[in-house]
Amino acid sequence: MKLSSRAHYAIKTVLELSTHADEPVTLAHLAQAQNISISYLEQIFALLRKCDIVKSARGPGGGYMLNKPLTDISIAAIVKAVDKATVKETSMEPEFNKSDSHTLWLSLLELIGGYLDSISLAELHSIYKTPEATNKD
Amino acid sequence: MKLSSRAHYAIKTVLELSTHADEPVTLAHLAQAQNISISYLEQIFALLRKCDIVKSARGPGGGYMLNKPLTDISIAAIVKAVDKATVKETSMEPEFNKSDSHTLWLSLLELIGGYLDSISLAELHSIYKTPEATNKD
DNA sequence: GTTAATTCTAAGTGAATTACTCGGGTATAG
DNA sequence: CTATACCCGAGTAATTCACTTAGAATTAAC
Numbered sequence: 119m120k121l122s123s124r125a126h127y128a129i130k131t132v133l134e135l136s137t138h139a140d141e142p143v144t145l146a147h148l149a150q151a152q153n154i155s156i157s158y159l160e161q162i163f164a165l166l167r168k169c170d171i172v173k174s175a176r177g178p179g180g181g182y183m184l185n186k187p188l189t190d191i192s193i194a195a196i197v198k199a200v201d202k203a204t205v206k207e208t209s210m211e212p213e214f215n216k217s218d219s220h221t222l223w224l225s226l227l228e229l230i231g232g233y234l235d236s237i238s239l240a241e242l243h244s245i246y247k248t249p250e251a252t253n254k255d
Numbered sequence: 256m257k258l259s260s261r262a263h264y265a266i267k268t269v270l271e272l273s274t275h276a277d278e279p280v281t282l283a284h285l286a287q288a289q290n291i292s293i294s295y296l297e298q299i300f301a302l303l304r305k306c307d308i309v310k311s312a313r314g315p316g317g318g319y320m321l322n323k324p325l326t327d328i329s330i331a332a333i334v335k336a337v338d339k340a341t342v343k344e345t346s347m348e349p350e351f352n353k354s355d356s357h358t359l360w361l362s363l364l365e366l367i368g369g370y371l372d373s374i375s376l377a378e379l380h381s382i383y384k385t386p387e388a389t390n391k392d
Numbered sequence: 393g394t395t396a397a398t399t400c401t402a403a404g405t406g407a408a409t410t411a412c413t414c415g416g417g418t419a420t421a422g
Numbered sequence: 423c424t425a426t427a428c429c430c431g432a433g434t435a436a437t438t439c440a441c442t443t444a445g446a447a448t449t450a451a452c
Contacts, residue, residue, distance in 0.1 A: 120338075123440060144398070158441055164400070177449030178397040201257070260411060281427070295412055301429070314420030315426040393452100400447070409438070418429065 124200040127152055128162050132171065132196060133239060136188045142174075142181030162200055169199040188240040196239070261337040264289055265299050269308065269333060269376060273325045279311075279318030299337055306336040325377040333376070 131148045145163065149156045163182055166172045173185040184191075268285045282300065286293045300319055303309045310322040321328075 142398095146398085154440095155442070157443075160400075161441085167400095174399060175449090176397095176399045176447080177451095179450060180398050180448090182399090259409095279427095283427085291411095292413070294414075297429075298412085304429095311428060312420095313418080313426090313428045316421065317419090317427050319428090395450105395452080397450085398448080401445090402443105403445105404443075405441085407439085407441105410436085412434085412436100414431105414433075416430085416432105419427085421426085422424090 121197065122201060124162055125197045127154060127159065128166060128196050128200045129193070129239070131159065131162070132166065132184070132191065135172065135182060135184050136239070138183075140183060142179070142183050144181040165200050166196070169195065171195060171199060189238050191239045193237045193239065258334065259338060261299055262334045264291060264296065265303060265333050265337045266330070266376070268296065268299070269303065269321070269328065272309065272319060272321050273376070277320060279316070279320050281318040302337050303333070306332065308332060308336060326375050328376045330374045330376065330379060
């Protein structure tokens with residue numbers, strides 16, 4: 119029940135991408151800004167790209183861009199994208215006895231997932247920018 | 256960003272406890288119901304007890320009881336209680352560069368944490384019981 | 393068409409975490 | 423005293439995490 123490091127960097131770099139409009143930003147630039155290795159970021163961006171959150175341009179002058187407006191990117195989308203990495207389709211949860219516990223679990227996961235779905239990055243960004251007055255708008 | 260197995264069993268067993276009013280329920284009983292080992296459940300209940308979610312009675316005829324009404328137990332409380340297990344006070348998150356990223360992260364964690372705090376087990380239980388009409392009331 | 397800049401991909405690694413088990417000890421009702 | 427229960431600390435195999443390493447593929451610029 120905590121956010122992974124991958125998710126952290128994913129959110130931060132996507133936020134950074136949003137400040138560059140439509141010009142590609144290189145991984146080298148983003149990696150330096152976050153003070154992590156390019157290789158590690160590559161891994162993260164591969165996942166973000168698979169989920170159509172970002173798009174890429176190869177070769178010199180290339181880099182990454184957002185694939186949709188910030189308001190259309192939920193926190194859940196990003197977290198799911200990067201956590202998908204190590205998922206092995208066979209086991210989402212440990213296999214509990216298949217009684218009604220299943221139903222309970224689905225209810226809980228939907229509650230949480232649904233909530234995260236409702237927070238777009240744009241919202242988070244505005245909270246971020248005005249920390250002492252988070253819920254004015 | 257997923258729930259641990261410990262958290263799952265904690266929630267399920269606490270829910271079960273609530274159906275037994277004020278009579279102690281043994282770990283043996285709970286363990287059998289969830290089809291896990293007593294030793295494992297012991298570990299979980301030690302944590303729940305430390306956080307005053309349950310209370311215990313030793314000796315024959317003993318067992319565990321809820322320490323407060325279901326409506327006063329939030330999902331967050333349970334999850335935090337059992338996840339606290341492996342926390343080493345030194346590192347909550349990987350140490351990112353201490354710029355404003357800190358602020359961003361706090362905002363996000365508060366959003367999520369605050370939400371979980373707002374869901375009591377009683378609520379979850381009622382959702383559980385009426386799966387096809389979750390948000391009436 | 394070579395070079396340099398960039399994305400892409402797969403695989404490996406050490407440390408931490410998870411999901412348990414094992415082997416006891418301690419309180420207490422009968 | 424003995425059986426029933428909670429209590430506690432350590433151990434362990436498997437998995438996951440947070441990265442690194444090594445190199446292949448694409449493409450703009452010369």
